[in-house]
Amino acid sequence: MEYTVKQLGDLAGVSGRTLRYYDQIDLLKPAWVSEAGYRLYGPEEVKRLQQILFYRELGVDLQTIKELLDSPHFNAKQALLQHREQLLAKRKQLDLLLQNVEQTLAELEGGTRMSDKERFKGFKEKLIKENEEKYGKEARQRWGDEAVDASNAKLMGLTEEEYAEVDRLSKEIIQSLTAALGKEDPAGAEGRRIAELHRKWLTYFWPHYSKEAHLGLAEMYVADERFTAYYDEQAGQGAAQFLRDAIAAYAQN
């Protein structure tokens, strides 16, 4: 039985790129190479790939796997013991993080509204302590490496469907604003439509809708430069003002 990269890849559930990478780092070489330069794998390589994937499944890094499989003296038990220590350390850090997050959440829930000073107090103390210890930095850096990829945190804890709708709404608001800027009247029909969209969007964040609050938010859009900058950047100069006027007209109605 001989396999090309794709055949072996499909068989084992890894990509062709992965196999070429394993070849590159000398972790798994093809049994031979065809005249055309194709990598061809035999049963031996299938076996070795299985072992590689077995250890990878346990979270062992490729270098260690290589040593494990190549060094005839390598003690798998010791490697696993060491690996377990790493996993335990990781979990410990995770638990610490979780504690922190939960505590912060609890403070938010309880409306504790701690001041920034208070909020960062414990954190600052921790930083100082870390600085005193020589390995503080190292530990933090390790943590940085472990940091969860939170690039999808934009989903904001909504269900998928909810998020999709929120996303659609905010995009439509921006688009409508872009189109309406300088052409439409904020107090006109299009302005009203935009304000309505904005209201819908709002309901996903506020438990209760009120015209007063809506109007208050609209005012903030022009008063707080962070909001202003956001809308002006997304939809063009004057977008925040337009939106504020549209909502004002809508809310007064």
Add this chain to the structure above:
Amino acid sequence: MEYTVKQLGDLAGVSGRTLRYYDQIDLLKPAWVSEAGYRLYGPEEVKRLQQILFYRELGVDLQTIKELLDSPHFNAKQALLQHREQLLAKRKQLDLLLQNVEQTLAELEGGTRMSDKERFKGFKEKLIKENEEKYGKEARQRWGDEAVDASNAKLMGLTEEEYAEVDRLSKEIIQSLTAALGKEDPAGAEGRRIAELHRKWLTYFWPHYSKEAHLGLAEMYVADERFTAYYDEQAGQGAAQFLRDAIAAYAQN
């Protein structure tokens, strides 16, 4: 109060490089830049850095932190809820990994000596499932055939003490070889001592010792390039050959 990169870095416990990186990705810009091009930070930046580090400590990635601090629409609570979910998921996976590792270790400790077949059973099942989804019976059969003879993972089940001794022995062998290379006679006293060490070491792997088998292994050290490379790398060029000769002399005696 104004700070240069190092001053602010020391204050907050981050490196200058980190601050320059944060500048680069527009996460934290200096308040102004001196004529000489030095970055200078003010109190506002200190506050922002605190917030950045606060969220970083929670494991949030820098892009998300940026959005969090820059976008007025960002809901910190929702973000944290979402983040907590990710942390929980990660911990769950860690626990699974730990379970796997612990089980494998337990098998080693208990001397259960599970067959490779069994060892890879769970793994195999997973692969088979994946293959079935993709290709159905045909692939499963092929895979099954390959899987059955996936039998060469050598996990040596020793106790901790045993391993320590094995480790000590192998290190002493390497050291002795390094020292003896080119100076001592493989058939001499030192060669004999090394061969003896090697024999001791062997007993931890082989249930029954025999001179023939020992000699056979020694031959393999020069015949199998993996072994040769290992010894020559660890103890110097010619180490495998020296060891082979020493064992040969020892075994013939």
Add this chain to the structure above:
DNA sequence: CTTGACCTTGACGTTGCGTCAAGGTTTATA
């Protein structure tokens, strides 16, 4: 003989910085 699926080798992107390297600036000390 032409698709289309598959193969190859680069080479860049990802994350969050660490770590030189080469060269300019500021500060402390002799």
Add this chain to the structure above:
DNA sequence: TATAAACCTTGACGCAACGTCAAGGTCAAG
């Protein structure tokens, strides 16, 4: 005041484990 030490700058490479084009060669099928 000269000079060394400490600090600053901008590149640019490296890290883990691949994903993802891009440009071009190969192979089995219609």
